[in-house]
Amino acid sequence: MRKALVSMACIMFLAISTVSAVATTKSNEVYAKHGMVSSAHKLASEAGVEIMKKGGNAVDAAVATSLALSVVEGHFTGIGGGGFMTIRDAKSGEVIFLDYREMAPAASTRDMYASEKAKTEKWKSIGGMSAAVPGWVAGMFYALDKYGTMSFADVATPAIRIAEEGWVVEPNQAKWYAEMSLPLVDYYKIEDLPFFNGDLPYQTGEHIVRNDLAKTYKLLAEKGPDVFYSGEIGEAFVKEVNRLGGIMTMEDLKNYELKVRKPIEGTYRGYKIFSAPPSSSGGTHIVQALNIIENFPLDQWTPDSFERQHVTAEAIRLVFADREKYMADSDFVEVPLRGLANKDYAKKLAQQIKIDSILSIIEPGDPWEYENQKVAYFAGPNGLGSGTTHFSVADADGNIVACTNTHNYAAGFVPKYGIVINNEMDDFSEDPKSVNAPEPGKRPLSSMAPTIILTPDDRPFMTVGCAGGWRIISALVQIISNVIDYNMDMAEAINYPRMYAYTVSGKPSPYIAEDQMPEPTLKALEVIGEKIDIRPYSDYFGTSQGIIYKNDLMNGGADCRRLGVPVGF
Amino acid sequence: MFKKKIFSIVLAIFIVVLFNSMALASTIALTSAGQSPDAMMVKVILKKMNVEADFDMALKPDAIKDHKALIIVVGGSSKGLGAAGIDQDQEKTRVEKILSIAKDRGLKVLVMHVGGDSRRGILTDTFLEITAPQADHIIYVTGANNDGYFTKIAEEKKIPVEESESIQSLDIPLKKVLGEWGVI
Numbered sequence: 001m002r003k004a005l006v007s008m009a010c011i012m013f014l015a016i017s018t019v020s021a022v023a024t025t026k027s028n029e030v031y032a033k034h035g036m037v038s039s040a041h042k043l044a045s046e047a048g049v050e051i052m053k054k055g056g057n058a059v060d061a062a063v064a065t066s067l068a069l070s071v072v073e074g075h076f077t078g079i080g081g082g083g084f085m086t087i088r089d090a091k092s093g094e095v096i097f098l099d100y101r102e103m104a105p106a107a108s109t110r111d112m113y114a115s116e117k118a119k120t121e122k123w124k125s126i127g128g129m130s131a132a133v134p135g136w137v138a139g140m141f142y143a144l145d146k147y148g149t150m151s152f153a154d155v156a157t158p159a160i161r162i163a164e165e166g167w168v169v170e171p172n173q174a175k176w177y178a179e180m181s182l183p184l185v186d187y188y189k190i191e192d193l194p195f196f197n198g199d200l201p202y203q204t205g206e207h208i209v210r211n212d213l214a215k216t217y218k219l220l221a222e223k224g225p226d227v228f229y230s231g232e233i234g235e236a237f238v239k240e241v242n243r244l245g246g247i248m249t250m251e252d253l254k255n256y257e258l259k260v261r262k263p264i265e266g267t268y269r270g271y272k273i274f275s276a277p278p279s280s281s282g283g284t285h286i287v288q289a290l291n292i293i294e295n296f297p298l299d300q301w302t303p304d305s306f307e308r309q310h311v312t313a314e315a316i317r318l319v320f321a322d323r324e325k326y327m328a329d330s331d332f333v334e335v336p337l338r339g340l341a342n343k344d345y346a347k348k349l350a351q352q353i354k355i356d357s358i359l360s361i362i363e364p365g366d367p368w369e370y371e372n373q374k375v376a377y378f379a380g381p382n383g384l385g386s387g388t389t390h391f392s393v394a395d396a397d398g399n400i401v402a403c404t405n406t407h408n409y410a411a412g413f414v415p416k417y418g419i420v421i422n423n424e425m426d427d428f429s430e431d432p433k434s435v436n437a438p439e440p441g442k443r444p445l446s447s448m449a450p451t452i453i454l455t456p457d458d459r460p461f462m463t464v465g466c467a468g469g470w471r472i473i474s475a476l477v478q479i480i481s482n483v484i485d486y487n488m489d490m491a492e493a494i495n496y497p498r499m500y501a502y503t504v505s506g507k508p509s510p511y512i513a514e515d516q517m518p519e520p521t522l523k524a525l526e527v528i529g530e531k532i533d534i535r536p537y538s539d540y541f542g543t544s545q546g547i548i549y550k551n552d553l554m555n556g557g558a559d560c561r562r563l564g565v566p567v568g569f
Numbered sequence: 570m571f572k573k574k575i576f577s578i579v580l581a582i583f584i585v586v587l588f589n590s591m592a593l594a595s596t597i598a599l600t601s602a603g604q605s606p607d608a609m610m611v612k613v614i615l616k617k618m619n620v621e622a623d624f625d626m627a628l629k630p631d632a633i634k635d636h637k638a639l640i641i642v643v644g645g646s647s648k649g650l651g652a653a654g655i656d657q658d659q660e661k662t663r664v665e666k667i668l669s670i671a672k673d674r675g676l677k678v679l680v681m682h683v684g685g686d687s688r689r690g691i692l693t694d695t696f697l698e699i700t701a702p703q704a705d706h707i708i709y710v711t712g713a714n715n716d717g718y719f720t721k722i723a724e725e726k727k728i729p730v731e732e733s734e735s736i737q738s739l740d741i742p743l744k745k746v747l748g749e750w751g752v753i
Binding site for chain 1: 606607609610612613614617646647648652684685687688690691692735736737
């Protein structure tokens with residue numbers, strides 16, 4: 001009893017001393033009236049704005065930005081990968097979700113990664129067996145045809161120019177070129193490696209050009225998506241995947257299916273959140289975590305206070321316990337999506353969180369109990385036929401795009417076409433009994449969550465997303481809360497120091513935080529039993545881009561943990 | 570009979586020379602401390618120099634056999650550790666065991682840091698702390714010494730240090746150090 005009182009006294013003392021302890025973070029706030037793109041590279045943001053200035057809408061600009069990002073961030077996204085795009089159509093007010101995530105080849109089996117040989121040789125993440133059927137080309141053409149106003153050739157113009165003229169390599173890019181290329185040097189002639197300059201990967205300050213990719217874009221502009229899904233680019237892709245030990249066929253490419261889905265929908269303090277449904281876990285769990293946090297008085301706590309940090313960490317851990325048990329491609333597995341997004345279920349989970357102690361074991365809850373209850377704000381999945389970089393686009397008419405693309409890491413490269421082959425099969429479980437085990441045509445579970453938020457009366461409020469694997473979920477929960485609970489501007493909300501936590505097999509992770517988190521907060525967390533893991537302020541914690549509608553202006557912010565730059569006009 | 574003896578001696582000398590030259594092809598063991606891809610970068614640079622090395626990102630202590638030199642490339646990467654399926658403590662244990670065996674067997678130890686300023690930080694420094702003081706020679710790329718870390722450890726531990734202006738010019742100090750040790 002006495003010990004508990006002492007602990008509480010310590011916590012209260014430390015909590016009081018944490019008020020506004022975090023120093024002001026770097027800010028790159030940009031305001032504009034007519035249109036804005038916030039992406040992970042200045043040239044890509046400028047490409048999107050260039051298209052809007054020529055009369056294109058937000059979707060035209062989004063495709064232009066995506067094409068340009070696949071040049072300047074070709075190590076993270078491109079033809080050989082996939083992604084998700086959330087679109088708000090200004091005319092109808094409808095929010096649509098495009099799922100062009102990669103699919104497992106038809107020859108996939110639930111136990112394809114279960115053998116000791118497969119585990120030892122890391123088939124799931126290395127070589128041709130790690131490659132899934134790409135959807136990026138389908139996604140770009142569908143978005144443009146259905147919601148854009150310009151041709152592929154028009155929107156590809158800035159990207160082709162950037163690829164041909166080149167740019168100067170930044171330190172962050174040099175690091176990733178090395179990470180992507182070096183593990184593959186034994187499988188390629190050096191001249192076939194797109195991120196190599198002579199004998200070594202491109203270094204900081206060197207001038208890089210991507211003529212290979214420019215030619216491929218021109219081919220796509222001339223011949224359309226079929227040149228990938230049933231033509232020469234696809235044939236080169238499949239040939240290379242199989243040279244690296246893969247199991248892909250041209251039939252797999254021909255059978256690739258983009259899915260148009262209804263986004264997961266939730267609310268946070270009245271604001272309406274539209275985000276990624278399965279095959280991503282991201283949107284559902286962001287809604288679930290915010291639902292849990294909504295049960296706590298954040299308005300009484302500063303953003304860096306130990307109470308806010310503790311509650312957020314526990315909420316994210318609870319969410320990850322459910323993710324592990326229930327989440328998979330809902331086209332293949334029944335997922336209790338309504339239950340997971342249910343506010344009563346979140347309230348029940350929130351009751352487990354104690355302010356003066358941590359949860360030592362975190363078991364998944366039972367969202368099935370809430371699955372059939374009427375949920376006011378859940379739309380659910382509904383197929384209508386239908387590595388990572390995020391960008392957001394907004395135009396003056398109220399069209400909004402949030403788009404996150406990836407090929408995870410490189411399984412290989414397609415020489416002469418400049419394509420990075422995804423290793424997205426790595427996002428499946430190697431356990432054949434898992435709900436997320438590979439199956440023919442199944443999409444591997446993602447955490448990507450391109451998100452659009454509207455005001456309670458349905459006006460545009462925010463578009464945001466993030467790169468960073470599991471850390472996408474923790475980052476977006478904090479960023480959305482930073483804006484809604486703490487009224488931060490976009491860049492401030494994005495660049496504010498973050499924490500990360502998760503749960504695996506019931507075991508909670510340490511409280512992992514950036515090194516700018518104030519010492520008194522960390523001390524208070526230690527007093528209640530947290531194990532603290534401090535890491536440098538870096539892209540490890542996820543990199544985000546976003547736009548807020550504020551005072552009749554668009555306020556763009558981008559992540560200084562990467563090369564993010566918002567550009568508006 | 571005499572001819573047979575001569576033939577046997579020549580054959581024996583031939584076999585000894587052959588085995589020696591085979592051993593020379595892999596007198597260097599190369600590994601990472603921290604699982605960043607920087608060790609792979611050094612592998613590529615050695616290949617460019619026509620120097621063979623037994624390379625393994627997660628080299629196990631019992632893999633050190635007839636080597637004469639050990640190159641440890643220090644660079645902490647959370648992603649790399651994750652991909653290798655190990656945590657920071659397991660990696661530290663592995664590196665410490667390798668260093669211990671290398672020292673016991675009289676291998677020369679070259680510690681390299683090639684990631685410049687951007688590859689310094691808490692994680693990398695954890696591995697520098699256990700490797701750099703054990704080095705017979707250190708090579709780093711400019712930028713990594715912005716805080717004077719390598720200058721300080723060179724003075725304190727009397728370890729010779731080479732600075733390379735860039736990754737591209739790393740072959741110069743590598744030739745010098747490995748040449749002095751007689752392993753290339």
